[in-house]
């Protein structure tokens with residue numbers, strides 16, 4: 480397992496916490512599929528499937544936050560969106576390289592060294608401030 484669900488920092492909006500939980504669940508499954516493959520079990524197809532699921536989930540995660548920020552005119556929307564866009568750029572090039580090279584280690588090391596540390600920091604900073612702001616308008 481990459482990360483226990485209980486280790487995800489909590490923000491003031493439950494619907495955002497749920498999205499983060501779901502993302503870590505999918506990320507754990509992708510990570511597990513890679514570890515299985517590296518142990519000589521599992522398959523590249525399984526990794527491919529989980530990677531696509533992860534990719535789609537990140538798109539949904541980011542756009543759900545962006546919709547709320549736009550709707551309620553969040554003051555730091557461009558900054559928050561800038562962080563999302565930066566990671567989407569990384570994921571797009573990772574996806575391209577994956578399709579060409581099919582090297583699971585590449586995805587694994589990206590998740591460990593880039594995506595997860597970034598996400599933890601992003602939730603504790605951008606998402607925390609955003610959720611606090613939105614919680615004045617949205618009840619969940």
Ligand SMILES: [Fe+2]
Nearest residue numbers: 499540544606
């Ligand atoms: Fe988030």
Ligand SMILES: [Fe+2]
Nearest residue numbers: 544601605606
């Ligand atoms: Fe975010």
